[in-house]
Amino acid sequence: MVVRVRVKLTLTRGKSVGAAREAVCVANAGYESLKPEMMIPDRLAEVLGLLPELPEGARSKIYRTAAGPIRICFVDECIEAKVVAEDRMSELVKCGIAISELEDEVLLSDKLISAFGIAIEDAGEGLWRFRDEPPSKLRRSYPPELW
Numbered sequence: 001m002v003v004r005v006r007v008k009l010t011l012t013r014g015k016s017v018g019a020a021r022e023a024v025c026v027a028n029a030g031y032e033s034l035k036p037e038m039m040i041p042d043r044l045a046e047v048l049g050l051l052p053e054l055p056e057g058a059r060s061k062i063y064r065t066a067a068g069p070i071r072i073c074f075v076d077e078c079i080e081a082k083v084v085a086e087d088r089m090s091e092l093v094k095c096g097i098a099i100s101e102l103e104d105e106v107l108l109s110d111k112l113i114s115a116f117g118i119a120i121e122d123a124g125e126g127l128w129r130f131r132d133e134p135p136s137k138l139r140r141s142y143p144p145e146l147w
Helices: 042-048 110-116
Strands: 004-011 020-027 037-041 059-065 068-083 093-100 106-108 118-122 127-130
Touching: 004 106, 020 042, 037 042, 037 068, 037 110, 042 093, 068 110, 093 110, 106 110, 110 118
Parallel strands: 020 106, 037 093
Antiparallel strands: 004 020, 004 068, 037 106, 059 068, 068 093, 118 127
């Protein structure tokens, strides 16, 4: 099991400003970033209107992986996001995105997990809470949403 949370994403840059979508996202503390960032599959980028035409200022880089070379496109601070739980929401966080042609789930970086105030309590069982909640207030992960 892994910790997955539901996040509402709203586009703040590009031709489809205001486009919104909820997505189940993996809280991946191993995804390190300098600022709050999420990696989204290219299919979600298309739904949000970020592809095929990336917003001005987007950049791309080719990475070598075990599966072969992959191109990742980066767009700084183009999404406003908040965790949507059954009984409350997190603060709204402005974040950047990395668009992957291979990834099939949305991944939250370490800095974005922190900005949302998420405390992973038991990764193996998929249990989490908001940091300002008592340790007894455990929340369960959502099932995966594959793109």
